[in-house]
Amino acid sequence: MEQKLKVTNALSDPTRFNIYQHIIEQMEAVTVNDIAETFDIHPNVARMHLSKLEDVDLIISYTKKTGKGGRPSRLYELSNHVIELNFPHRDYKLLSAIALETLSKLGKPGEKALFDTGFTYGQRMIDQYQDASKLSLEQKLKLLRDASKLLGMYADFHYSETDQSITYTINNCPFKEAATKNESICHMHEFFLKGMFESLFEGITLSETNNMLNGCKNCTYIAKLSVV
DNA sequence: CCTGATGGCGATTCTTGCAG
């Protein structure tokens, strides 16, 4: 509880909250000067904000030689610490653990049901917006971007015209901790993504190239389009 | 020794809460 209060206090300052958001969105670690420049604040202020975020374990820091001489600079990046805030108390984590354990007791059919439901939810995620068939490629990509943002995945997209493919990089997996304990969750997430893509593009094939659980920095998928 | 970066500290400005 005390930790939650510290976290809410640390994030109550808008500048600090935006810095934290910025660090989540950045794929690279940031320096005091990066933050000072990005937010147009004095480096001392940036350092103060960063140390406050570090105090509550939202971010971690380490030193790295710059190669230019001088004192090594301090780099800040997102910690693995996950803080959940629910007011009043709700325990969706426990609920999902119970649901998942129930499914696993059902064996293979349970696992299949999990994947199918993941796929359906992925489709629904897209279908709630508008009729995808009428959208241009740019609009479809924007929709994917919006949906990913809503899901907190901080994803990057890269469309290659020559390959007719979309490289989809997830920098923050919302199921990471759960997936570490239960591999099925990761597969379910892949089905969820398939659902999203298939709702937008006909005859698409989605393949995984990177996975956080295998030590990669992010999860990357390549969606091969046959019909755009 | 020079350079570039950190971090401590005092001064100033801004914000908030409270009493009259």
Added chain:
DNA sequence: CTGCAAGAATCGCCATCAGG
């Protein structure tokens, strides 16, 4: 609404640190 006090945020300066 106004004035005041306290605390937080910010700024600027400077000592210190560490690599070339």
